[in-house]
Amino acid sequence: MLNVLLVEDNPGDARLAVEALREGGAKVQLHLAQDGVEAMSFLKREPPHTDAPRPDLLLLDLNLPRKDGREVLAEVKNDPQLRRIPVVVLTTSQAEQD
Numbered sequence: 001m002l003n004v005l006l007v008e009d010n011p012g013d014a015r016l017a018v019e020a021l022r023e024g025g026a027k028v029q030l031h032l033a034q035d036g037v038e039a040m041s042f043l044k045r046e047p048p049h050t051d052a053p054r055p056d057l058l059l060l061d062l063n064l065p066r067k068d069g070r071e072v073l074a075e076v077k078n079d080p081q082l083r084r085i086p087v088v089v090l091t092t093s094q095a096e097q098d
Contacts, residue, residue, distance in 0.1 A: 007039040036067025047056040062091040
């Protein structure tokens with residue numbers, strides 16, 4: 001079973017990601033964080049996520065409230081405990097720099 005943390009604040013985009021994972025046929029345990037602060041709490045196993053599994057994959061939206069995806073990515077890659085988690089960056093932004 002693959003543990004995936006999806007960090008997405010838009011319910012419609014989260015639903016699309018869930019459907020895509022289901023259609024792919026992989027056995028996935030999906031966890032959802034709605035902003036960057038919640039994602040880091042999950043990854044660091046802080047309350048209320050003290051029993052959270054270590055994700056095998058992080059699906060990360062760039063444009064998030066409270067702590068954006070760029071900040072989350074930097075924090076994950078600078079943490080020796082988290083840096084080996086593969087990260088896929090997702091965005092529906094039309095901005096070329098994203």
